[in-house]
Amino acid sequence: MSGQLSNLPSTPSPNLASPVMRLHQMITATWVAQSIYVAASLGIADLLKDRPKSVEALARETSSHEQNLYRVLRALASVEIFVEVAPREFALTEMAQYLRSDVPGSLRYTSMMLSDYWHWSSWGDILYVIKTGEPPMKHLHNVDETFDYLTKNPESGEIFNNAMTAWSKIVHTAVVEAYDFSGIKHIVDIAGGHGTLIAAILAANSHLQGTLFDLPHVVENADLILIKEGVADRCNTLGGSFFETVPEGADAYIMSHIVHDWGDENCIRFLKNIHQSIAKEGKLLIVEMVVPLANEPHFGKLMDICMMIMYRAGKERTVDEYHELLAAAGFKMTRIIPTASPISVIEAVCV
Numbered sequence: 222m223s224g225q226l227s228n229l230p231s232t233p234s235p236n237l238a239s240p241v242m243r244l245h246q247m248i249t250a251t252w253v254a255q256s257i258y259v260a261a262s263l264g265i266a267d268l269l270k271d272r273p274k275s276v277e278a279l280a281r282e283t284s285s286h287e288q289n290l291y292r293v294l295r296a297l298a299s300v301e302i303f304v305e306v307a308p309r310e311f312a313l314t315e316m317a318q319y320l321r322s323d324v325p326g327s328l329r330y331t332s333m334m335l336s337d338y339w340h341w342s343s344w345g346d347i348l349y350v351i352k353t354g355e356p357p358m359k360h361l362h363n364v365d366e367t368f369d370y371l372t373k374n375p376e377s378g379e380i381f382n383n384a385m386t387a388w389s390k391i392v393h394t395a396v397v398e399a400y401d402f403s404g405i406k407h408i409v410d411i412a413g414g415h416g417t418l419i420a421a422i423l424a425a426n427s428h429l430q431g432t433l434f435d436l437p438h439v440v441e442n443a444d445l446i447l448i449k450e451g452v453a454d455r456c457n458t459l460g461g462s463f464f465e466t467v468p469e470g471a472d473a474y475i476m477s478h479i480v481h482d483w484g485d486e487n488c489i490r491f492l493k494n495i496h497q498s499i500a501k502e503g504k505l506l507i508v509e510m511v512v513p514l515a516n517e518p519h520f521g522k523l524m525d526i527c528m529m530i531m532y533r534a535g536k537e538r539t540v541d542e543y544h545e546l547l548a549a550a551g552f553k554m555t556r557i558i559p560t561a562s563p564i565s566v567i568e569a570v571c572v
Contacts, residue, residue, distance in 0.1 A: 253300055256293050257320070258336035260302070261329045265294070266313060266320035269303075273312035326391045330383035337377050339370050343530050356533050367531045386417065392477065393421040395560035396508055402426045405504070408473040409434055411463050411495065416443040416456070418477050418508075423452035431456040432468050463491040469498040477508035481524075484534030485546055492550035496571060505552055507567040512539045520563040543567055 260266065263283040268274060276294065280287035294311050297303050302320070303311045313321075319328045334340060339362060346357035364370045371378035402408070402422060409432040410419035416433045423431050431452070433443055437460030447453040459468055464487070467474070474495050480488055495505060510521030521537045528535035538546065540557065547554050552569040559565050 253296075254332070255336060256296050257302060257332045259290075259293050260297060260317075261320055261332035262336075263290075264322065264329075265303070265311075266317050266329070267322055269311065269313045269317070270321055270323075273306050273310050276309045276311065279311070325394075327387045330380055330387055333380050334384040337380055339367075339374070339377055340531075344527075347526075347530060350530055356530060358531075366533065389414075389417050389477070392508065392560075392562050392564050393418045395562040395564060396477070396566060397421050397425045399558050399560040400506070400566045402429060402473075405429060405473040407431070407471040408475060409468050409471040411435075411467055411474055411476045411491075412479045413475075413477070414439060414443075416440070416446045416458070418475070419456060420446050420450040420452050422475075423455055424450050429455065432471065433458045434461060434463070434468055436460060436462065463494060465494070467491075467494050467498050470500055471498075472500045472503040473506060474499055474503070475506040475508065480507055480546075481509050481528055481537055482532055482535050484536075485549070487534070488546055489549045492547070492552065496551040499571060502570065504555075505547075505569040507543070507569070508564055509567065510537050510563050511543065511557055511565045511567065512537045514539060524563075548572075 263279075263285060265279060265283070268279060268282055276287055276291040279285070279294075280290050283290070291309060294303055295305065297317075298305045298311065301314050301316055303317050304314050306312045318324055319326055320332070321327060322329055342361055343357045346361055349355070349357055349360055358364050358367055358370060362370050364373065371381050396418070403426070405426075406428070407430045408419065408422060410416070410422075412435050413419050413433045414435060419431045419433050423429050433440055433447070433456060435443075440458040440460050443458050444453060447456050447458075461467070483491075492505075499505065510519070510524055512521045512525060513519050525537035528537060544554055547567075547569050551572055553572050554567060554569045556568050557565050558568065
């Protein structure tokens with residue numbers, strides 16, 4: 222295409238460092254999120270992975286309105302998501318790479334999930350949550366819990382599962398890199414889903430034996446992932462509920478993104494089951510965000526609001542809250558290991 226954008230005259234930018242403009246950017250951040258959602262839903266990054274393309278071509282390939290698509294991509298290019306390399310021709314930037322479907326750490330489905338109707342409408346009902354103390358799922362969607370809605374709406378459920386799988390891969394890589402599993406012989410992944418975490422742990426630690434434990438219908442197809450990762454010969458699967466019992470005798474039990482779904486009473490209940498089953502001098506590993514105190518910025522503080530909205534008793538916890546929770550179940554926290562993600566590994570032993 223003719224013409225280079227670098228040769229065009231520039232327009233003076235406002236002072237974005239002033240308090241009022243910083244606040245304005247935060248208030249209007251949802252506009253950016255919704256624009257990213259458009260690109261994610263249409264698969265724009267996948268279409269650009271090999272080479273830049275014109276808006277005309279992108280609109281044709283996505284059955285979209287060309288001028289409106291251009292306006293969205295122009296806005297995203299202004300925040301370093303895509304770049305307009307020539308008039309009406311776009312390419313990927315480093316950030317836009319993570320909107321591709323086929324890259325590790327992809328955030329494509331996360332964007333789609335956060336802009337799915339059930340999610341943004343629930344956030345839009347936040348004042349109701351604050352006023353009543355009740356989550357909005359019943360109020361808006363006539364279901365008791367988020368997972369009830371996702372079960373009844375399989376398309377949203379699939380987007381949610383894809384988003385969680387992509388996020389889990391980021392977290393699992395960070396956990397495997399941060400925590401030393403060399404002193405452990407047998408680890409049980411409690412409520413481990415389809416086995417992505419335990420597969421990553423076993424793949425990086427050839428001496429380890431593993432057990433994947435979750436509800437029977439959840440672990441039904443877990444062998445596919447275990448075989449794919451080459452660890453099926455060192456990992457067995459068991460079905461059951463952690464509220465009733467957990468596999469006995471292992472020297473480590475790990476739970477990833479489970480504790481934050483539940484209130485203290487339920488957490489203490491299943492943590493006591495682990496306490497009864499764990500080997501002497503065994504370790505409990507909880508993979509969660511740990512909320513810092515005071516004004517320190519941390520993603521966990523925003524995630525805590527999400528848990529408040531989406532789950533009746535879900536929450537992120539502080540160090541002191543984890544100390545109290547673990548003590549009530551017969552454990553003592555020994556250390557907290559940070560990772561390259563917002564997630565930490567909370568290590569505890571039996572008292």
